[in-house]
Amino acid sequence: MSLTTDTDLAPLEFAVTRNLAAKTAAERDALLADPAFGTTFTDHMVDICWSTGGGWHRPRVQPYGPISLDPAAAVLHYGQEIFEGIKAYRHADGSVWTFRPDENAKRLQRSARRLALPELPVEYFIQSLRELIAVDGAWVPSGEDQSLYLRPFMFAKEAFLGVRSAHKVAYYLIASPVGAYFKSGAKPVSIWLSEDFARAGKGGTGAAKTGGNYAASLLPQAQAYEQGCDQVVFLDAAGNVEELGGMNIVFVYRDGTLVTPASESILEGITRNSLLQLAEDRGLKVERRAVSLQEWRDGVASGDIVEVFACGTAAVVGPIGVLKGHDFEDVQPLGDVALSLRQELTDIQYGRREDRHGWLVRLDA
Incomplete structure (x- = not known):
């Protein structure tokens, strides 16, 4: 099976719901001063649904918060789940960039194939990064060795206790400002x-x-x-x-x-x-x-x-x-x-x- 790439694929139409409890600029700046790895998260997240009948649908950017799952959701019982890790970088002119997102998208597709999950098109993967940055771009830090760690993930959410690939799947994207992964930096x-x-x-x-x-x-x-x-x-x-x-x-x-x-x-x-x-x-x-x-x-x-x-x-x-x-x-x-x-x-x-x-x-x- 070839990887899902289609340069003629129409972009998704994202609905955006702003977080009314978003951090103030002062609160955000305080969190960005010295971010620990993976402990602080931005105000919003991306959510895209998939089903066997509807394909990829209902794309949205919404307030960051808990995910509601049925206790019988397949991921909780059979571990049908994958994820990626990628970063956004603040350049000296204030612009925000990422690094080789097509490779992360293709690896997510390979992981999806192995775990019997649907393959998110490369274009949708990269669009999801852009959609989140469009609302949470101020969270990309500018300090030395700092970046915004982006965590796309996908899991089986269908409520079904049979051992087969799920017919309903969720794709999410969350983000966390980070500094150096090792406290010692690049030391041995x-x-x-x-x-x-x-x-x-x-x-x-x-x-x-x-x-x-x-x-x-x-x-x-x-x-x-x-x-x-x-x-x-x-x-x-x-x-x-x-x-x-x-x-x-x-x-x-x-x-x-x-x-x-x-x-x-x-x-x-x-x-x-x-x-x-x-x-x-x-x-x-x-x-x-x-x-x-x-x-x-x-x-x-x-x-x-x-x-x-x-x-x-x-x-x-x-x-x-x-x-x-x-x-x-x-x-x-x-x-x-x-x-x-x-x-x-x-x-x-x-x-x-x-x-x-x-x-x-x-x-x-």
């Missing part, structure tokens, strides 16, 4: 190796951005915290590195090659792919292949691996400083590739550097 993070749990398996939902994958990572993540680590990394059944609880991983080798694990159970990271493209632009070699835990540890010990970093939309880049397991603790080498690529990528996102690949899309025009 410590990683706990999960040897008792798996994030996903062959033929599973690992390549989809669905809540169940993240729920499965929470217990190992709690173990990581207990071990004094910031994040957890998973292996597949063959002992190959997959990804962190919420980020991809990249290895930098002594010859300048960047290697990232490749598997059908790994989420296709848009930030990762963008960083690797920038690396290729510099003339560096990029490989997508299996990387075993043994190769990782041996490479660090021999000096063949000179840097390891994690990456994702929320955190952008996090250099890995320590890999810790039940019976070992390996200090990781630190270099300048990760932070250099991070600087280049964020410079593009915030409009400080030329966007050679046409990745930026303006949302407030």
Whole structure:
């Protein structure tokens, strides 16, 4: 099944209901001064319905608030749910932009297909971002490393206790002003190796951005915290590195090659792919292949691996400083590739550097 894209698709006609309890400018500015990740939300949200008979319909922007669900809603019983993560950036001239939204839209479609949900057209996905910014654009912060984190999500809302794909689905978009994901900023993070749990398996939902994958990572993540680590990394059944609880991983080798694990159970990271493209632009070699835990540890010990970093939309880049397991603790080498690529990528996102690949899309025009 091909992804749903149609350049002739007519735009949706959104109804807009303003939030009468919206924050005042002073209240909003106070919240934007130092936003914690994912704890404060804007005044409005997008809501679009889908049904087998009506397709995508009743698009609206409405006050942010609780969602009413029937206790028999399929998502509550069978976990038929997907989501995305994307950011809006305030440029120096005050304009608001986002980064590669078409890729997020296509990944949402791939996730939808795997979870037997309807595929939201790319055009509707991007339009939903614009519609929310049209009413909540003032919530896009302008501080260093700040952005408006946009969370599109879709779930089965049909009240039905049979095991089949739902005939009624809801798509929502909410937004949260954020600062740096890690409190330490781009400083090195410590990683706990999960040897008792798996994030996903062959033929599973690992390549989809669905809540169940993240729920499965929470217990190992709690173990990581207990071990004094910031994040957890998973292996597949063959002992190959997959990804962190919420980020991809990249290895930098002594010859300048960047290697990232490749598997059908790994989420296709848009930030990762963008960083690797920038690396290729510099003339560096990029490989997508299996990387075993043994190769990782041996490479660090021999000096063949000179840097390891994690990456994702929320955190952008996090250099890995320590890999810790039940019976070992390996200090990781630190270099300048990760932070250099991070600087280049964020410079593009915030409009400080030329966007050679046409990745930026303006949302407030």
